Amino acid sequence: MGSVRAPWRTDRVDRSGRPGGPGPSAPPASLGARDEVLRPAAVAKVWTAVGQPLETIAVPGVVLGAGDVIVAVELATVCGSDVHTALGHRPAPTPLILGHEYVGRIVAIGSAGAHDVAGVRLQLGDRVVWSACASCGACDRCRRGIPQKCRDLRKYGHERVGSRWELCGGFASHVHVRAGTPIVTVGERMPARVAAPAACAxxxxxxxxxxxxxxxxxxxxxxxxxxxxxxxxxxxxxxxxxxxxxxxxxxxxxxxxxxxxxxxxxxxxxxxxxxxxxxxxxxxxxxxxxxxxxxxxxxxxxxxxxxxxxxxxxxxxxxxxxxxxxxxxxxxxxxxxxxxxxVHNYTGEDLRDTVSFLRDAWGRHPFEDLVEPVFALADADEALAAAAGGEALRVGLDPRR
CATH class of the missing domain: 3.40.50.720 (NAD(P)-binding Rossmann-like Domain)
Known part of the structure; x- marks a missing residue:
């Protein structure tokens, strides 16, 4: 990754490769979808098996669905469940990109636009945190007010890397945030070390x-x-x-x-x-x-x-x-x-109230001090080892380093 902070740019093309919107012949499941090219390519660290070093992959682009966004990661933090997965203490599909605590900036928005949990339309450049879970919003559990247990739940950092969701975890330069994921803007003042753990812990x-x-x-x-x-x-x-x-x-x-x-x-x-x-x-x-x-x-x-x-x-x-x-x-x-x-997982309202509390409380309580040390994304193996050691409350990963 090096120490150079390259500007991230996205170019939009339709399903046939032409500039513009989605192609007219797209199947119903892809209505509103478009190819989003990332230049330079996004980079992610992929877990494949217990005891194996993380592998590096490049993702030059994704299929961005209506209501999806792409976020350039500012900081990710290593949750205990990331460590449990890496050590084989819990079943997990492979290959996968670990990480579900993060903060970053929106660099691309799907054709239908996207909104935060308060219903405010999101804009390019917004600094955000987003839930560890994406829900359908329509099943019986979502209607009962427990979307974190959706029948079709998708969890960042827990899903197998696959077609149309390659950037599915936080140990990456970018995350593909799917429609149905609660998103909360955090503004500019909140330190990244305070904002990132808000997405889980x-x-x-x-x-x-x-x-x-x-x-x-x-x-x-x-x-x-x-x-x-x-x-x-x-x-x-x-x-x-x-x-x-x-x-x-x-x-x-x-x-x-x-x-x-x-x-x-x-x-x-x-x-x-x-x-x-x-x-x-x-x-x-x-x-x-x-x-x-x-x-x-x-x-x-x-x-x-x-x-x-x-x-x-x-x-x-x-x-x-x-x-x-x-x-x-x-x-x-x-x-x-x-x-x-x-209590397992949380709702969009929980995330909203958390960010609201942290906007003032990070100056009263040393939340920022809880994330230390911070590693470059290229050193994600060392970050996992440090987190597994148990001394640090949270270890950070900065893909911009």
């Missing part, structure tokens, strides 16, 4: 808190956040901003200290007996109202279920990989009027 934290809020008012509540990773720290900041008293539990001393800068009133080591009871006593509170479990540890899940008081809510968000089962006392759930909910 930060928006997932917002989804978890919004799910809890359906059962328990967050203002005035005691919120226990288990796990001080990117999701947990974001959830702590969201809850504190809404007037909650936040207790963060994490075995890592450094992360416990960091959680204070994200609004935690107390930070405890979950391995210590009576640590939670002691924190509650110090805060003058007697029970937990909301527990957000963001670590995925079975022990932490069990502790969250045991921690909430009468009428409380437990939101499980970290258990996204096989980790063992947890024993549940159903009588306690019943007599305690406890709600247990799972």
């Amino acid at each position: 930060t928006a997932t934290a917002m989804a978890a808190l919004r799910r809890a809020e359906r059962e328990v008012p967050v203002a005035g509540a005691v919120v226990l956040v288990s796990g001080a990773g990117m999701v947990g720290l974001s959830a702590a900041a969201f809850a504190a901003a809404r007037g909650a008293t936040v207790i963060v539990a994490d075995p890592d001393k450094r992360r416990r200290k960091l959680s204070r800068r994200f609004g935690a009133s107390a930070a405890i080591d979950p391995r210590e007996c009576d640590a939670l009871a002691g924190a509650l006593a110090t805060l003058g509170r007697d029970e937990v109202d909301i527990a957000i479990e963001a670590s995925g540890s079975p022990a932490a899940v069990a502790a969250a279920l045991a921690a909430v008081g009468i009428g409380g809510a437990v939101v499980l968000v970290g258990s996204v990989f096989p980790g063992g089962t947890v024993a549940v006392d159903p009588e306690r759930i019943v007599r305690g009027l406890v709600t247990v909910a799972g």
Whole structure:
């Protein structure tokens, strides 16, 4: 990739190669589609198998559908699920382009135009983040308000590279953002290291808190956040901003200290007996109202279920990989009027609210510091290794380097 930042240019041609719009003989499935040529060609890093280095591919152009956009990536970040895929901890099709946390600029827009989640028409040059999921908008699940579980769901960074969707993940210079993907503009001031994780970790934290809020008012509540990773720290900041008293539990001393800068009133080591009871006593509170479990540890899940008081809510968000089962006392759930909910992925509204929060909060909380180090796209293997090491909360990839 080198250190030269080349200007990206797109040239539009129709399906027959002539300048202009779509060809008149295009089949119904391709109505409004056109060839979009990328000069220079887009570059992507492709995962093919566990233990194999990522391969580099060039994509000189894509078939841009009506309502699609192409985004030149400014920064992508490495999510834990990217690491799990690369290590073989979860099934995945191959070849695929990892990455579903990103920020960039729109460089091409499909023939029908495109809109953000607020319905505002998008323009070339807009700086945006977009959802990890593309939904159909018409199936029963989409109509029920859970488009993140669409019957025809497509997920960036999780799909096999294929015809008409070659640029399907964030470890690339460009991403082909398909119609049905929630897009949010982020403006010019928000640092890329703050904006990129919004597309997964930060928006997932917002989804978890919004799910809890359906059962328990967050203002005035005691919120226990288990796990001080990117999701947990974001959830702590969201809850504190809404007037909650936040207790963060994490075995890592450094992360416990960091959680204070994200609004935690107390930070405890979950391995210590009576640590939670002691924190509650110090805060003058007697029970937990909301527990957000963001670590995925079975022990932490069990502790969250045991921690909430009468009428409380437990939101499980970290258990996204096989980790063992947890024993549940159903009588306690019943007599305690406890709600247990799972959150996976998020909606366009969650992403919108996340970006809205971050526009002001990145100056109050050190979100930008959570992404370090940042590698060039050519060094994506090193970035994955650094993320797998566990020291960094988020590792970045800058394709412009």
